Amino acid sequence: MQPVVHFRNVNKYYGSSLAVDNLDLAIEPGQFVTLLGPSGCGKSTTLRMLGGFETPTSGEIFLDGQEISRLPPNKRNVNIVFQDYALFPHLNVRRNVAFGLELKGMASDAIHKRTMELLSLVKLTDFAERMPGQLSGGQRQRVALMRALAPNPNVLLLDEPLSALDAKLRQQMQIELKSIQKTTGKTFIFVTHDQEEALTMSDVVVVMNAGRIEQMGDPHTLYAKPRSRFVANFIGETNFIEGKLKAVDGGLAAIEWNDSVVHANLNGHNPAVGSTVAAALRPEAISVLSQKPTNTIAVSGRITQSIFKGDHTSLTVSLANGQSLVAQLDPVALSAVTGDDVWLTWRESDAVVLAD
Amino acid sequence: MRSYFSDFPKTALQASYWLFVIYLLLPLALMMAISFKDANFVAFPIDKWTLKWYAQVLQDKQFLEACAYSIFIALMTTMFATIVGVWIALLITTEGMIARSVIFALACLPAVVPGLINAISMRIFIRVLDIPTGTGAIILGHTVHAVPFVVIMVLTRLRSMPNNLVDAARDLGADSFVAFMRVTLPYLAPALAGGMVFCVLTSIDDFVRTFFLGGYQTTLPMLIFAKVQGGMSPEINAMATLVLIVTAAVGLYAEHLTRRSRTR
Numbered sequence: 001m002q003p004v005v006h007f008r009n010v011n012k013y014y015g016s017s018l019a020v021d022n023l024d025l026a027i028e029p030g031q032f033v034t035l036l037g038p039s040g041c042g043k044s045t046t047l048r049m050l051g052g053f054e055t056p057t058s059g060e061i062f063l064d065g066q067e068i069s070r071l072p073p074n075k076r077n078v079n080i081v082f083q084d085y086a087l088f089p090h091l092n093v094r095r096n097v098a099f100g101l102e103l104k105g106m107a108s109d110a111i112h113k114r115t116m117e118l119l120s121l122v123k124l125t126d127f128a129e130r131m132p133g134q135l136s137g138g139q140r141q142r143v144a145l146m147r148a149l150a151p152n153p154n155v156l157l158l159d160e161p162l163s164a165l166d167a168k169l170r171q172q173m174q175i176e177l178k179s180i181q182k183t184t185g186k187t188f189i190f191v192t193h194d195q196e197e198a199l200t201m202s203d204v205v206v207v208m209n210a211g212r213i214e215q216m217g218d219p220h221t222l223y224a225k226p227r228s229r230f231v232a233n234f235i236g237e238t239n240f241i242e243g244k245l246k247a248v249d250g251g252l253a254a255i256e257w258n259d260s261v262v263h264a265n266l267n268g269h270n271p272a273v274g275s276t277v278a279a280a281l282r283p284e285a286i287s288v289l290s291q292k293p294t295n296t297i298a299v300s301g302r303i304t305q306s307i308f309k310g311d312h313t314s315l316t317v318s319l320a321n322g323q324s325l326v327a328q329l330d331p332v333a334l335s336a337v338t339g340d341d342v343w344l345t346w347r348e349s350d351a352v353v354l355a356d
Numbered sequence: 357m358r359s360y361f362s363d364f365p366k367t368a369l370q371a372s373y374w375l376f377v378i379y380l381l382l383p384l385a386l387m388m389a390i391s392f393k394d395a396n397f398v399a400f401p402i403d404k405w406t407l408k409w410y411a412q413v414l415q416d417k418q419f420l421e422a423c424a425y426s427i428f429i430a431l432m433t434t435m436f437a438t439i440v441g442v443w444i445a446l447l448i449t450t451e452g453m454i455a456r457s458v459i460f461a462l463a464c465l466p467a468v469v470p471g472l473i474n475a476i477s478m479r480i481f482i483r484v485l486d487i488p489t490g491t492g493a494i495i496l497g498h499t500v501h502a503v504p505f506v507v508i509m510v511l512t513r514l515r516s517m518p519n520n521l522v523d524a525a526r527d528l529g530a531d532s533f534v535a536f537m538r539v540t541l542p543y544l545a546p547a548l549a550g551g552m553v554f555c556v557l558t559s560i561d562d563f564v565r566t567f568f569l570g571g572y573q574t575t576l577p578m579l580i581f582a583k584v585q586g587g588m589s590p591e592i593n594a595m596a597t598l599v600l601i602v603t604a605a606v607g608l609y610a611e612h613l614t615r616r617s618r619t620r
Binding site: 051052053072073074078079080082083084086087088089090091099100103104147148151 | 518520521523524525526527528529530531534538539542543545
């Protein structure tokens, strides 16, 4: 399938500082794609280059096979939902949504019909004659979304549109956005620094750092098999297990970790035996036991900190080998308090070796 | 509410305020009162009241012509000053524009140059360029004076405008001209309305520039000046009262508009 959006060797400099570094990115049509990364990683610049508000210093951007990197924003069939919505304050909700349609020279009957259809999609028909200033944050968000969808763009760009909403509303909007994306079948490119947002909504997450793509994949793969320390650290909580690679057996690595030896999934990497490697291990992949299990490798330690998080308790366990691990305790399975001695174990494939 | 002079007695503060109000309004009130006096002398007491001075003024062809001429000049001035003022304000807010503060300072200069100096220099200027005194010259002089007010009001409004409104318009298919007409200009509307009313009022009020640049046709302030030189009469009071009421109404309306622009 031809990608709907294709960045090819795109570089963007601001003065002498590199914002986007040789970006190569192909996006399949109909997907919900998230560009995820810390501020300054180049995700917004990437989005603005696609929208036409920045010009790449070098490289090409294709939209539906057409090179568009030098076209002005009004000549591109993409629309943006801006971070603070950018609703026109002098136009009511209906006229805001109709703005793009009017510029397309559509007949006014058709504009009205389409506008009302879109507003009913987000249950805002009763608010059609209100001014943006009279709406709540969530309502403005929906209007901005419908205004951007109205001209029927190939690709919808969303620039951290949920960051101004409170936590509850944000979760609600995540689900709503995802379902709108499904119903319309459009390609959504969503920019955020919030990993939870990215995991919740996306078909594909593109993790960016320092202007480059760190890893790209579906949320599950990214979470379970982070390729680098940056990705493992940025998405979710992680324990790092660092040590000398003792042996490689099939897809598994045996890592000498102080006095213990632990196994980890090689994850497609090919480090030399004897070199120092790091593996990532999610806290929830660790089982906390009160007694030493008989059939698997386990490490023992003492709980030094216990933080109640509602659905689970986060434990910091100091191990006999001098290291410490963060684990999640399922309060239904075991009740443990600070000072208790416990055994930690995990499936070998849940620890994954990182590239660096 | 902050209180700056909490250790002063409240009544003293209030009293001094009301004294100031009386000082402000009493002359105007006296002027208005005399305009209803049924006698030829401008003096108190008023024994008999009448509206005849108003009837006389409203039938005075000279007065009506001067009004029409002043309004015409004011409207032309407003039109030119608005176009130039908005253009300068846009120039100042354009990103990457060099010497923005210089442009701003130059644009505001006519507001602080004394009217007399301004008028004399304009007079010399039009002499050099061989422009005749009269309507064109007056409009030119008034426009120079009015531009800074438009610039300042529009600039204030422009600076409060979110950057991405124009981006959003461009994104939805507007070229830069359409984006300006459909987003920037409507956003500026309250400031424009306020600025335009201000232009009209300063132009109608202007005496010095008109005096140096005018031709044979008299504007309203020139007419009143000429009449006063011919001796005070309640008729002048009636004229002045009419002008006062109309300009106060327009001025208050403009204040209302700009206040709305600040809160919206």
